[in-house]
Amino acid sequence: MLRTIGLMSGTSLDGVDAAYLETDGEVIGRLGPRLTLPYDQKLRRQLRGLLDRAETLAENDPELIDAVRRLTDRHAEAVEALGLEADLIGFHGQTILHRPPVVGRNYQPFTWQVGDATSLARRTGMTVAYDFRSADVAAGGQGAPLVPVFHRALAAPLPKPLAILNLGGVGNVTWLGPEGEMLAFDTGPANGPLDDWARKHTGKDYDAAGKLALAGQADGAVLGRLMAHPYLTAPPPKSLDRLDFDRALKEAGAAELSAADGAATLCAFCAVCVAAAARLFPEPPLQWLVAGGGRRNPAIMRALQGALEEPVRAVEVAGWDGDALEAQAFGLLAARVARGLPITFPGTTGAPRPLTGGRIVGSLL
Numbered sequence: 001m002l003r004t005i006g007l008m009s010g011t012s013l014d015g016v017d018a019a020y021l022e023t024d025g026e027v028i029g030r031l032g033p034r035l036t037l038p039y040d041q042k043l044r045r046q047l048r049g050l051l052d053r054a055e056t057l058a059e060n061d062p063e064l065i066d067a068v069r070r071l072t073d074r075h076a077e078a079v080e081a082l083g084l085e086a087d088l089i090g091f092h093g094q095t096i097l098h099r100p101p102v103v104g105r106n107y108q109p110f111t112w113q114v115g116d117a118t119s120l121a122r123r124t125g126m127t128v129a130y131d132f133r134s135a136d137v138a139a140g141g142q143g144a145p146l147v148p149v150f151h152r153a154l155a156a157p158l159p160k161p162l163a164i165l166n167l168g169g170v171g172n173v174t175w176l177g178p179e180g181e182m183l184a185f186d187t188g189p190a191n192g193p194l195d196d197w198a199r200k201h202t203g204k205d206y207d208a209a210g211k212l213a214l215a216g217q218a219d220g221a222v223l224g225r226l227m228a229h230p231y232l233t234a235p236p237p238k239s240l241d242r243l244d245f246d247r248a249l250k251e252a253g254a255a256e257l258s259a260a261d262g263a264a265t266l267c268a269f270c271a272v273c274v275a276a277a278a279r280l281f282p283e284p285p286l287q288w289l290v291a292g293g294g295r296r297n298p299a300i301m302r303a304l305q306g307a308l309e310e311p312v313r314a315v316e317v318a319g320w321d322g323d324a325l326e327a328q329a330f331g332l333l334a335a336r337v338a339r340g341l342p343i344t345f346p347g348t349t350g351a352p353r354p355l356t357g358g359r360i361v362g363s364l365l
């Protein structure tokens, strides 16, 4: 078993999650402590600015260089705060642009995670695995989601079929079949647009406990227009950029709604996207286990249970830590990179065959 520390900076741009995990890349041994180090407002604003202009951003942009330095420092602080020795760090970095292959779209597929792996390795004295997505995109895959192989290992003892749903800035789901089959893809927007909405209408970073959304009513007309978005019925593989639905939300008239109704509509849309995802599964799951910050929003959880037939529960019912799964996943993925095991699959990213990926810096194992 390798002692790993997984580090994930998600699309919500709120901070870095760090988790300790012992694994050989296939089986999960000991799960250790986890923590989140939040970003200060300056770094959040910087990252958001980079996301907004990522299409035209130069690699030597001074704002980018400064943000990468701060981001990497915060990751090193997270490793130091865990206070544990590890053989290997799994460093996802921050996605600032994700342009996966899409049928009918004529661009060069590209995915961009920022973060300085070399300086993280130097500062922590540990070997660092990073750049988990680009080999998959280069081979024609979506480059996301990457967590399914970890979900499969974690859920090994649970009855199947099973759906594991992560509600971060974007939603992603892993369907696990009885024979170890994996089908995974991004469902649609989750907390991302809701956070933007809360920031605009309340000045807060997010709608805590869904208070704003619970005071409103989902708008049927806006929801109806959003439901017609072709992404919902497109067959997997598929994945999203954090900002992919911004134009659709504007065109559907979401901006004209009251603060509370807008929030309720966004929660309902998150649930509608998940229900649409369920129609793409080979067979219905026995239950839904929900991870990520969205499981703390009762407006989202209520809308989900209303939209789905099967029981919907936070992953804590399985004894998992719903704030840790993504970071833990990058510990396992790092071990797979180090051992030369595949990290992406036809059923997860649409890779042409199980593919290795990722790069390593530091003293090799």
Ligand SMILES: Nc1ncnc2c1ncn2[C@@H]1O[C@H](COP(=O)(O)OP(=O)(O)OP(=O)(O)O)[C@@H](O)[C@H]1O
Binding pocket: 009, 010, 011, 012, 013, 014, 166, 167, 168, 169, 170, 171, 191, 192, 194, 195, 205, 206, 207, 208, 209, 210, 291, 292, 293, 294, 296, 297, 326
């Ligand atoms: N108490 C809460 N009430 C309501 N919403 C919450 C609460 N706590 C967290 N959230 C939501 O969860 C979001 C953070 O979720 P999470 O940390 O899973 O996202 P992420 O890892 O950055 O994203 P991704 O999985 O897309 O990479 C916050 O931005 C907020 O919208």
Ligand SMILES: CC(=O)N[C@H]1[C@@H]2OC[C@@H](O2)[C@@H](O)[C@@H]1O[C@H](C)C(=O)O
Binding pocket: 010, 011, 095, 098, 111, 143, 144, 145, 146, 147, 148, 168, 169, 170, 171, 172, 186, 239, 240, 326
């Ligand atoms: C390109 C990118 O960073 N995608 C993230 C994002 O956040 C959630 C969803 O969209 C998921 O596809 C992915 O993250 C997780 C960790 C994944 O790859 O499995």
